[in-house]
Amino acid sequence: MKIKEIKVGGLASFIESEEYKQLNPKPVTEERAISQFNNPNADIGHTALIYVANGPELLGFAGLLPRKINRAGIPVFSNTCWWAHPQKGKGLAVPLILKAIEESGSSLYLAESTPGLKSILEKTDKFEFSEPIEGIRGFIRFYFADIFLNRFKQLKYLSGIIGLGDVVLNFLTAPFRFYFQKKFEKGSFEVESLDTIGREAEEFINRYSGMDFIKKGPEDFEWFKKFPWLTVHTGEKPYDYPFSHVVKRFGLEYFVLRKEGVLKAFVAISNRDNLARIPYIYFDKEDILNVVQSIMSIILKRRYNSLVVFHPGIVEYMEANRMPFLYRKKEIKFTGVTKSIYKYFMAKPYLQDGDGDVVFT
Template identity: 30%
Template sequence: MLKNKNLIMIFREIKVGELVDFVNTVFYKNANIVPITPQRAISQANNPYAQPNDVALVLALNNKEEIIGFIGILPGKTMLTDERFFWNTCWWIDPEKGKIAAMPLFYSMLKITKSNLIFFDLTPHTASIVAKMGFMTNSITGTKVFLRFNLNQILPKKYAFLAILKPILKFFDSCLNTMFAKKSAKKELNYQVIKCFDASMEVFLSKFKPTMLTPFDNTFFTWISNYSWLTTQPNEFETAIAKKYYFSYITQSFVVELLKITHQNEFIGIVVVTCRDSEMKIPYCFFDDNATEKVLEAIFNYAYNKKITTITTFHPKIKEQLKLKKNTVLFTKQLVKHVGYPKQFETLGITNKLFQDGEGDAVFT
């Protein structure tokens, strides 16, 4: 507890085993801001790498027991070491009441995790703070390609007053897509949507273990595919919670699917895709370099069949292959992610590992 003449600040820890009960408490329901949603609480409670006593949230409360800041921790597993490590999943500070809580929350997270932390998708400002705290920082470049016009989604997000014009924007999108967007996939599809791993996939993945930063197996896929952090059919309570939650929560549609990719009956790749409101990301993919073109062809086939508007990837091989697809996309946008990790991870070989797009909590939204 921190004290000064004008403020008493109390820190409260919420453990993984307490999350589900926490989102049903009177404190949570009456809170001015909520640090976690019911879906996210259930998901983190089912984390195969978490233990019940792991701290998942640290709340900063003022003397009125209002939440003025919070920081989130997600237990994980790395291929670098047998030591436990964690992801930072959120760090929110009330812009007026919580400024004094920012660094104490950060220090509490470092103490809880013994600084065995990886930061993924930092803002430039947060990356500079992490670097000053002794962590190594780096940036990863990605690409977002537009396959179809989706002004009805983009413009209302930027300019709320345009929401009333959404039907007109949809019509405008339809006209533009009729004229410019590619219509359909190739007749011979080279992928299957798989519900769970089969024996051939387990064998195939084994050769990619040396480049994995975190393990990818059926246990992990079952977790990420069954426990999204988003809701598509919110009830009255969830709608009210969304107004008090700073991060993504309610969306029109969200799916996580596992693609088994073949070429001439030969198994050549595994790709996990997430599709949110017609926007697609590629959180995990595994394939040999010489199969890159065929794997990307399968990704495009899937996207055309699902009428996907955008594809985002940070995978270096997919990103390079996309440069050759300029004639099949409408627009291209370059992206940057900032990451941070302990210095000792460099000696353990983290620079030889591939940061997949879905690392940390990215795959859940």
């Protein structure tokens, strides 16, 4: 039993190998491997996966995603997954993350860390962490049937009855959403959907990304959209993987918001089974009112069930103003970087929600 590494250049052949086919659970999904193989920021010699197995039994793994520091071009790595078997992998969590730090050249960051993960990493004395970052999850429609089915798959026959309740509750609360839809349409900028990032959008993103820690260019946005990490599948899971990866639907859309033809904002909105997130957004803070109304108009028209957002300006606005949320709750995350790249992070201390793996999942 030893720690093994898979390089970016070896990902495609690894998921076709007999070793991968026999491993259970899998240390990487096929979609994630193909996506990372096409990473425009990666060299073929960069390490993408570290894992430990006892024969065909997976005991633990950690994933690395090569990125680059904004406007410096310095390679850094995002830790996108980290898992150890709860019984047979005890004692492997810290060695795996230490190996990840080593393989990254001590240039590792975590865009979204939980308090529990943060406490483990602090014991290594190799990381600096941000203050808690507050986000909002706003619930827009009732979807108790989906929640019930995810938690109690063996009671699938009851989901139809619960779903009928969702239909009734959503019918009764429709006037509430209709009121906000009309209100937001009045204040919305002109919304234009983008398939690719052209010169105008690229220059706009560059203008408003000065404090972003991670570089995002047209090639990155093309990669995000073309190579998601999720398995879109309506039946049983095709194979075991320790993290959620099978969904009924997933999509990533890009929009520019205009006023009288002038570009005012760029926003990326993802949809994972009717959960909307905003992995990337760029705008002038003076336009916050119209930007929020534009985003919420899009989300209401698409009938998404809920929205998660961490952008500090948008969170502050939503906390201070009435929104079409039936219920809202606070989301907390931490960002952390290894001490060797902390000075670069402090110079550009903003990690967008998509700078980890959210944009792919």
